[in-house]
Every structure is written in C-alpha cells, then in structure tokens.
Amino acid sequence: MWTRSLVLSAPGKVILHGEHAVVHGKVALATALNLRTFLRMTPRQDGRVSLQLPNLGSRRSWEAAELRPLLAAVASVELPEAQPPSAEQVEKLKEFAGGDNGQEAVQSVAAAAFLYLYLSVASKCGVMPAVDILVWSELPTGAGLGSSAAYSVCLAGALLSGCGAISYPLQEGQEVARWTKEELDVINRLAFKGEQVIHGNPSGVDNAVSTWGGALRYISGKISALKRVPTLRILLTNTKVPRSTKVLVAGVKAKLLKFPTVMEPMLTSIGAISRECEGILEAMTGEPSQEDYSRLEDLVDINQHLLNGIGVGHALLDRVCEVTSCHGLHSKLTGAGGGGCAITLLRPGTAPSAVEDAIRDLTQCGFECWETVIGAPGVSAHALPCLRAEVQKALQGS
Amino acid sequence: MWTRSLVLSAPGKVILHGEHAVVHGKVALATALNLRTFLRMTPRQDGRVSLQLPNLGSRRSWEAAELRPLLAAVASVELPEAQPPSAEQVEKLKEFAGGDNGQEAVQSVAAAAFLYLYLSVASKCGVMPAVDILVWSELPTGAGLGSSAAYSVCLAGALLSGCGAISYPLQEGQEVARWTKEELDVINRLAFKGEQVIHGNPSGVDNAVSTWGGALRYISGKISALKRVPTLRILLTNTKVPRSTKVLVAGVKAKLLKFPTVMEPMLTSIGAISRECEGILEAMTGEPSQEDYSRLEDLVDINQHLLNGIGVGHALLDRVCEVTSCHGLHSKLTGAGGGGCAITLLRPGTAPSAVEDAIRDLTQCGFECWETVIGAPGVSAHALPCLRAEVQKALQGS
Numbered sequence A, B: 001m002w003t004r005s006l007v008l009s010a011p012g013k014v015i016l017h018g019e020h021a022v023v024h025g026k027v028a029l030a031t032a033l034n035l036r037t038f039l040r041m042t043p044r045q046d047g048r049v050s051l052q053l054p055n056l057g058s059r060r061s062w063e064a065a066e067l068r069p070l071l072a073a074v075a076s077v078e079l080p081e082a083q084p085p086s087a088e089q090v091e092k093l094k095e096f097a098g099g100d101n102g103q104e105a106v107q108s109v110a111a112a113a114f115l116y117l118y119l120s121v122a123s124k125c126g127v128m129p130a131v132d133i134l135v136w137s138e139l140p141t142g143a144g145l146g147s148s149a150a151y152s153v154c155l156a157g158a159l160l161s162g163c164g165a166i167s168y169p170l171q172e173g174q175e176v177a178r179w180t181k182e183e184l185d186v187i188n189r190l191a192f193k194g195e196q197v198i199h200g201n202p203s204g205v206d207n208a209v210s211t212w213g214g215a216l217r218y219i220s221g222k223i224s225a226l227k228r229v230p231t232l233r234i235l236l237t238n239t240k241v242p243r244s245t246k247v248l249v250a251g252v253k254a255k256l257l258k259f260p261t262v263m264e265p266m267l268t269s270i271g272a273i274s275r276e277c278e279g280i281l282e283a284m285t286g287e288p289s290q291e292d293y294s295r296l297e298d299l300v301d302i303n304q305h306l307l308n309g310i311g312v313g314h315a316l317l318d319r320v321c322e323v324t325s326c327h328g329l330h331s332k333l334t335g336a337g338g339g340g341c342a343i344t345l346l347r348p349g350t351a352p353s354a355v356e357d358a359i360r361d362l363t364q365c366g367f368e369c370w371e372t373v374i375g376a377p378g379v380s381a382h383a384l385p386c387l388r389a390e391v392q393k394a395l396q397g398s
Helices: A063-072 A089-098 A102-125 A147-162 A181-199 A205-212 A245-258 A260-283 A290-309 A315-325 A352-364 A390-395 B064-073 B086-095 B102-125 B147-162 B183-201 B205-210 B247-258 B260-283 B290-309 B315-325 B352-364 B389-396
Strands: A008-017 A028-043 A046-055 A060-063 A131-137 A213-217 A222-225 A231-236 A329-334 A341-346 A368-374 A381-383 B004-015 B026-041 B048-053 B058-062 B131-137 B214-221 B223-226 B232-236 B330-334 B341-346 B367-374 B380-382
Touching: A008 A147, A008 A205, A008 A260, A008 A329, A008 A341, A028 A205, A028 A260, A028 A390, A046 A063, A046 A102, A060 A063, A060 A102, A060 B004, A060 B223, A063 A089, A063 A102, A102 A147, A102 A181, A131 A147, A147 A181, A147 A205, A147 A368, A147 B131, A181 A205, A205 A213, A205 A222, A205 A315, A205 B290, A213 A260, A213 B058, A213 B223, A231 A329, A231 A352, A245 A260, A245 B290, A260 A290, A260 B260, A260 B290, A290 A315, A290 A329, A290 A341, A290 B247, A290 B290, A315 A329, A315 A341, A315 A352, A341 B341, B004 B147, B004 B205, B004 B330, B004 B341, B026 B147, B026 B205, B026 B232, B026 B260, B026 B389, B058 B064, B058 B102, B058 B205, B058 B367, B064 B102, B086 B102, B102 B147, B102 B183, B131 B147, B147 B183, B147 B205, B183 B205, B205 B214, B205 B223, B214 B260, B232 B330, B232 B352, B247 B260, B260 B290, B290 B315, B290 B330, B290 B341, B315 B330, B315 B341, B315 B352, B352 B367
Parallel strands: A046 A131, B048 B131
Antiparallel strands: A008 A028, A008 A381, A028 A131, A028 A213, A028 A368, A046 A060, A213 A222, A231 A341, A231 A368, A329 A341, B004 B026, B004 B380, B026 B131, B026 B214, B026 B367, B048 B058, B214 B223, B232 B341, B232 B367, B330 B341
16 A cells, blocks of 8 residues: 555544533533644655655655664554553654754654654554655644644554555545544554654543544543534634643632532533533434524533633633624634634524624634534545645645 | 601612522522612601602602501501511502602602501501601612612611601710611511512512621521621622513523523532622631632622523623723622623722722713622611711702
C-alpha cells in the first residue's frame, strides 16, 4: 500500500453538553464537528519522509534511514496495547524535531506526534516507508475543537492503511469510504498515542469522536457511542478570547469546595441535560418534529445559564447568545468556556437569511463564524477529485 | 388612646433568595426593606372616620355611625383567631367603598381592607372611633415589594394600639419605639386579615416581615425569623417591566414537568443558596469580614443565573446586572422576575461615587433606583417631629 496515494479526513469535535460537569462524574456528550482535517499521503522514490503542515507553516523532511536510530526510542512500543509514550520518549522526539518555543514548539510537538506514530507503524511492519504527508485543516488550533485529535486520527488511519495493518477501504469509483468497526478501533487506539504525545494525559474523547463520528457519551472515563444521531446544523462561533482550561477547571473545583450544596445540584442538572439531550437525539431519527428542536433549544438555554452559574462564562459568550437570540437562535458556550467557542443550533427550516444575518452580526462583533453540522461522519477515505476545490488545492502542497 | 395622635411605620420586603423555589418546597429568605409606609392616626371630634391615601390619590370619609350596619358584615370576626374574611364580606366592603375598575379598583380594595380592620377592632372594643387616618408610602405599589402588607401592618398597629388591645410603646422623649413580641404577634395576625382582603390567599410572608423586620425564612408554609440579621446596604432597581407572577409561576411549573431531572436540582440549588445565605447572615454579627460579603456576592451571582435558567429572567434584569457589574457590584432579580425589581448588594465600604455612578447609569436605562437597606426594623412607633421633613410633610395631609 505504500505505493498508492491515500486521502483521508477526520472531523473535529464540540461538546454539546456536559463540559465541566464531566470532571465531576456527570455525563458529557461530544459530537463530531464537520470542520475536518484532511491528509494526503503519497509514496516517494527518494527514500525520504516529509511532513507538511501548511496551517502551522511547517515543512520538515528526513532521510528514512536517519529515523532508524529513533526506533530504539519507541522500542517498547507495541501495537495496539502498549504503554503510553513515556516523557523521555516524547522529549527525545521533540528534541529530534527541534524548536521549543512559540510557533516552533507547536510545530515541534506536531512533528514529534507524527514521528511517534510513524515509528510505531514502521516498527510493527518492519519497513521505514518513504512518503510525503501533507495535513491541512479547516479547524482552528487551540480552540478546543479537537484539531490535534483529528490530526492524530488522520495520521493513524493513513499509516495503518499504508502498512497494511488495516485495509484502505476506498474502492475504484467510490467518492468516500469508511473502515470497519474493528479497523476504526485500531485507528482510534493508535491516534490516542498521538494525543498522548501532544497532550500528556488526554481523556481519549477527542480521538474517539474524530474516529467514530456521530456523538459519544462520556462518563467517569467510559466512552460509548450514541446509537443513532441526526446531523444537526449549527453555527460555530469563535470569540477568540484566549482561556486556560486548567484554570477554568480549577475555578469550578474551588467553587464546589466553597459551596458544595449549591454547586453539586447544578452539576447534577448539567448531567441531566446531557442525558435528556441524548434521549432526544436518539429518538430524532426519521422525521424530527419541531417539538424535538424546541426541547433541544430549551436545553441549550438552560445549560448556558448553568455554565454561567458555575463560573465558566464570559461577557463575549453572553454576547454571542444575545446576538443570536435577536435572530431567534439559541446558543451556548462549548468546551472549557471563559472565552473560546459557542455553538448555535439551527433548525432544518431556519431561513438562510436569518443565518446570514446572524453571521454578519457575529462577525461585526469581531468573532469568527462557521456554518457547519455536528454528528458528522468520523475518519473517512476520499477520492481526491471528489473533494471541494479548496481542499484539493490545499492538498497539492507548495 | 383614641384621644392621642399616633405615628407608625412599617417596612416593605424583598426576597433575598428562594423566589419560585419556595413554591416547590425549598427555603426562601424574605427581608425587611427600609422603604417604609407611614401612618398617622389623629382623633376627630365630629364623629367621622376618614382615610387619606395620597399615593393612590384617594380620600374617603364616612360617618362612624354610617359604618355601624357593616359590623354585621364582619360579625363573625373575632380577634385574633378568626376565619379569613369570606369572599362575600370582602365583596360587600368593596361595594360599600365603591369603584371597581382601574385606579378606582385599587382605591376600593385599599378602603375595603381598612374597613375590615376598622370594623374588626371596633367590634372587639365596642367603640366606633372617629379618627383621621393618613397612610403615605415610600414603596411603589404593585412592584412585589410588599406595599399592601406594610399598609395592613400600619393599620393593624394603629387600630389595635388605639383601642388599647395592645400598648402604644412610644414614651415621652423617645424618637422611636417598638412593641413587645406578643403585641407584634397580635398586629401580624390582624394585618394578615388585611392582606387576605387585598390578595385573597396571601402566603403571610409579607405581613410577617413587615411586622417583625429583619429577615425571615419561609418553607412549606412555615415562617420563622432569623436569629440575628445585619442590615445590608442595597440598591433596589425597578425595571418597570410589568409582569404577572401567576404566569411566571406557571411557566416554572411547566418547565419542571417538561424537564424534571434538569429543573429539580436547579430548584434544590436555589434552596441551598437560601440556606447558605442564612448561615452567612446569622454569622455576620460583630465585624463582618470581606470574605462574608464576597460569599454573599457569589450567591447573588449564582442565583441570578439559576433564575435565568428556570426561565424567570428578563433582558432588562440582565441589563441591571451588567450595568452594576461595570461598577464592581452584584445584582439579582427579586420576587417573581420576568421584569419588576432587582437588588444590588453594596458592601459597607462601597465608595459613594461607585454607588452614584451606578445609580446614574441605571437611571439612564430608564430604571428607578433607591439606595436603602434590608434587614430593617419592623413596624415602629415614631415621634412625628423626629421623622424626615419629607415624611412629616406627607403626613400633614392636604
């Protein structure tokens, strides 16, 4: 398979409900966001391995032979049940990839994750393949939208297909194809390693939702897929307010210690919103009623107030809610809060003009806005000519 | 005592925490608001009874003898353990008082409440006293601030003191005096009758807080006074948005039926806020710490979000919160919500300039604003010359 070009994509994620409450043992719902990361892997004849990440402005290449000594660094790695990458392994790979501050640090950690996955697969299949890999994403990085997971999933899918550990499912004449449940499981487990290189101790939710697509419920470390999930139209709005997830999580914990009898039921209520929403989504197959959407909107509104109540709101997130509310739309923060992104539900029948007007008003506030869907398919194999022109162009590389 | 002039005042009320949740069996905290209703009762020599209510633009007078036939209408009345006023009694008194639409209806029900209390006391003491009664209030009516209860409490205190059923506690040379616990109980029970005439089926919280002052906890129909309560500076802001308590209460109930697992913990959390606040207030005697105020502010913020979450917020109440937040102050709606009033906590050390600036900004929004305190004394007897000039002037009548 190293002789064939492969094209893959994997979605980002948004938390629909349950952010923060999940830290305290409540249910969260993570959904696949149809802003996708695309990867193109093409064989090379010159024995080199190259990695292009145009979003990061990064382009690196190595002699495959030059990478061989690093195999020792990931020597303990065995697919797929191995230990998490050790701090020493990660350090060694980052050092090899070079650069350790600012944008360079981000490039370096992305390269380290690639090297880890490449070497894992190379060690497994006994070949150091010479390939060009280009990864381009519609997802903004560092916005809590799972861009690193989508990156790891694409890499895992491509490298595992390349070495033949799993099939490459795209048949002649197909536009798009997906892997079997078992293969997705292999991809997910390797992608999780990439996430571990990048984040140290990730929950595994981001790579799972990017692999499986649709929606996942997450509680006390257990991840399971919702049976059937409709794709829901949303607006995703990035307030561009920077925030620290760690600080926000610590703030909720401090408040919980300060006012346990007040805060505990609020977290319980947020968990109940996740469960209620799960029930509505699973019942929404077929012809969703206006009542279903109305209930989803109610839950979005209530949760936004609860998230403000537990202290993870922000004036500009409230602004998103106000602006969209003027157009009859319902919004909540998603993820860590304190800034970052908000999601706005759109009914199937929401007039394009209402959406356009909302986007215009949000943009005028200085926010960045995407109209997309959640509940999107997970990692997919594509026929390059069938992708949007913009994506094809991006995957040509420079 | 009918030969002496009496001057009384009674406070309004604000719900500090627990509005709406109290309907569902959670604790509410009602506090005495130091916007007061004043009453002056002076003996007449001409056998007439007159009632002046300058706030309502109402002035009525009757021959005391002319009221005698009405005694039969309240004949079943016995102080203080009697049945509530029957619909027939109230109807008869309103008919006698005349006027049944618009402003006239309000005047008529106020006169009916007066007549009921007057006849109750007259029947008890066997005299139809000839008196001038003037009631003037700092409280806006119909804003959920307990103006009708303050009116009933003033009337009950004056009439019961007049007939000698209780003492008139003001001694020569005193500025202000209060009744004994037992006497306050008698006043409260009669005032409740006045509230029943006006409201049909009131909870009894408003007259209790106006009688006792300070703060009361209210749960499942049981009212009890907090042991010790500090007076707290507040801003009271009237958004002037009209709303129906009945509609708002029904809205919460509908939401509770729609999303029981989500809503029930939110109401539990609101009840926990009341209990937490109660604990802080009772511990705040002596030298309240900045930490105490910080906790009170936290609870105000959290409850405002919860009240929004259960659906009783309003954009203009959010506006009050935003505007005061710009001056470092913390606000929540009080009472039914959906409009009406908000309270803003002021620390003892809050700079006068911050308060003035906040009031200016709130006034510019079209709101009406009072700087006052909660936890104020209940019904009190006053020496007229010691009252503020504005109050003295109002009590002179026209």
